[in-house]
Amino acid sequence: MSATKTLFDKVWDSHVVHKIQDGPDVLFIDRHMVHEVTSPVAFLGIKNRNIPVMHPEKTFATADHNTPTINQHLPVADPLSANQLKMLEENANEHGISYWGLGHAKNGIVHVVGPEYGITQPGATIVCGDSHTSTHGAFGAIAFGIGTSEVEMVLATQCIMQPKPKRMRININGTMSKGVTPKDVALFIISQLTTSGATGYFVEYAGEIFREMSMEGRMTVCNLSIEMGARGGMIAPDEKTFEYVKDREFTPKGADWDKAMAYWETLYTDEDAIFDKELTFDGSLIEPMITYGTNPGMGMGISNDIPMANAVQGGATTYQKSLKYMDFNEGDSMMGKPIDFVFLGSCTNGRIEDFRAFASIVKGRKKADNVTAWLVPGSHKVESAIKEEGILDILTESGFQLREPGCSACLAMNDDKVPAGKLAVSTSNRNFEGRQGPGSRTLLASPLVAAAAAVTGKVTDPRELMVELV
Numbered sequence: 326m327s328a329t330k331t332l333f334d335k336v337w338d339s340h341v342v343h344k345i346q347d348g349p350d351v352l353f354i355d356r357h358m359v360h361e362v363t364s365p366v367a368f369l370g371i372k373n374r375n376i377p378v379m380h381p382e383k384t385f386a387t388a389d390h391n392t393p394t395i396n397q398h399l400p401v402a403d404p405l406s407a408n409q410l411k412m413l414e415e416n417a418n419e420h421g422i423s424y425w426g427l428g429h430a431k432n433g434i435v436h437v438v439g440p441e442y443g444i445t446q447p448g449a450t451i452v453c454g455d456s457h458t459s460t461h462g463a464f465g466a467i468a469f470g471i472g473t474s475e476v477e478m479v480l481a482t483q484c485i486m487q488p489k490p491k492r493m494r495i496n497i498n499g500t501m502s503k504g505v506t507p508k509d510v511a512l513f514i515i516s517q518l519t520t521s522g523a524t525g526y527f528v529e530y531a532g533e534i535f536r537e538m539s540m541e542g543r544m545t546v547c548n549l550s551i552e553m554g555a556r557g558g559m560i561a562p563d564e565k566t567f568e569y570v571k572d573r574e575f576t577p578k579g580a581d582w583d584k585a586m587a588y589w590e591t592l593y594t595d596e597d598a599i600f601d602k603e604l605t606f607d608g609s610l611i612e613p614m615i616t617y618g619t620n621p622g623m624g625m626g627i628s629n630d631i632p633m634a635n636a637v638q639g640g641a642t643t644y645q646k647s648l649k650y651m652d653f654n655e656g657d658s659m660m661g662k663p664i665d666f667v668f669l670g671s672c673t674n675g676r677i678e679d680f681r682a683f684a685s686i687v688k689g690r691k692k693a694d695n696v697t698a699w700l701v702p703g704s705h706k707v708e709s710a711i712k713e714e715g716i717l718d719i720l721t722e723s724g725f726q727l728r729e730p731g732c733s734a735c736l737a738m739n740d741d742k743v744p745a746g747k748l749a750v751s752t753s754n755r756n757f758e759g760r761q762g763p764g765s766r767t768l769l770a771s772p773l774v775a776a777a778a779a780v781t782g783k784v785t786d787p788r789e790l791m792v793e794l795v
């Protein structure tokens with residue numbers, strides 16, 4: 326076997342505590358993030374078996390999926406949501422787990438607060454009962470979503486059984502063109518690979534495009550790895566990563582920092598390491614993206630027309646059914662289509678950089694009358710930065726309101742639901758039928774595209790409104 330290793334192999338192999346012959350590996354988990362939706366049954370499971378949480382100090386709980394994004398100081402009206410939030414709080418308190426519930430200064434979306442407080446670290450294994458746990462791979466961690474029974478397994482043992490995925494590397498060189506953001510890069514990759522193109526793989530993103538990205542941008546890219554079927558995505562940590570992580574609440578300090586750095590600096594793919602699959606794209610060819618169908622792979626450059634059924638992979642019937650749901654036709658241009666809702670937020674695009682981008686377009690303009698806009702910070706920390714940087718003033722002057730942190734319209738599990746038939750430009754991660762509310766229609770896009778739609782009331786190329794490059 327080759328002595329050279331990929332980044333993924335280095336992190337995976339260093340966490341294997343037991344190898345099952347012809348079966349999965351047993352991996353030690355460094356960080357377990359829990360939220361109100363997938364944890365109640367898991368906590369009940371360990372309670373019924375009279376098992377304590379093995380490592381409460383490695384377990385972190387935040388409320389996000391079911392939380393309202395206005396009037397969070399009031400009791401939660403929906404009885405199911407209120408009960409799930411209460412159970413999370415009780416379970417966290419019973420087991421001595423850090424709990425950042427509604428109203429807590431550190432509350433926010435699980436994949437936003439993890440990095441913000443240094444829970445997310447390079448070379449760690451991180452799991453959570455949410456598919457977009459892949460976000461944390463931006464730090465060179467192996468991070469993936471798990472199901473409820475696996476949440477119970479990790480609570481009880483701090484380990485998980487997992488078959489080792491194959492390794493894929495996606496290289497993109499060149500520089501991002503005007504109006505192109507990390508979200509566009511991710512949507513471009515998914516449009517090329519389709520939603521099943523990375524099934525069975527763990528992806529490493531490499532190349533100039535990713536090296537130049539901020540940590541926020543890398544999180545957006547890794548977040549969307551799951552949408553092409555990958556178990557997760559990761560980017561080798563570098564100076565930018567170490568700088569981001571340093572001095573956060575849960576990161577090592579003093580001699581422990583030096584020890585951690587000695588490990589983190591080994592986290593890169595060795596020169597001759599072999600991948601099971603390797604793909605390369607030219608980053609300069611990517612333009613602002615938008616989806617037109619009912620999965621994230623149905624995306625295209627915003628200036629293109631919706632492809633004809635005979636030009637796409639997969640069955641024409643499914644493709645046409647998807648367009649019918651969206652009320653679009655083959656060959657349509659997306660530009661100029663009137664929209665009803667804009668959602669800026671989620672663990673994909675609810676960070677400060679996303680609000681800066683949005684504000685750069687809406688500054689000096691007014692929200693279109695036909696648009697309902699939900700601008701939802703990913704956390705209280707993001708909310709504070711929006712205020713401190715003067716972004717809130719820009720948004721307010723343009724007729725927008727800022728909501729309180731939460732998952733919001735990423736999924737139809739709280740009050741922020743897009744009504745049936747309405748068309749939403751959304752910075753979230755899934756455009757499945759009904760994802761944002763029964764009958765809702767979703768166009769996935771970047772914060773720049775969302776902002777351009779918010780002020781024009783229709784799908785608009787943000788490059789037309791960019792006075793200065795963001």
Ligand code: SF4
Pocket residue numbers: 389390434435436455456457671672673731732735736754
């Ligand atoms: S924003 Fe969406 S994808 Fe992210 S944690 Fe919340 S529900 Fe999951």
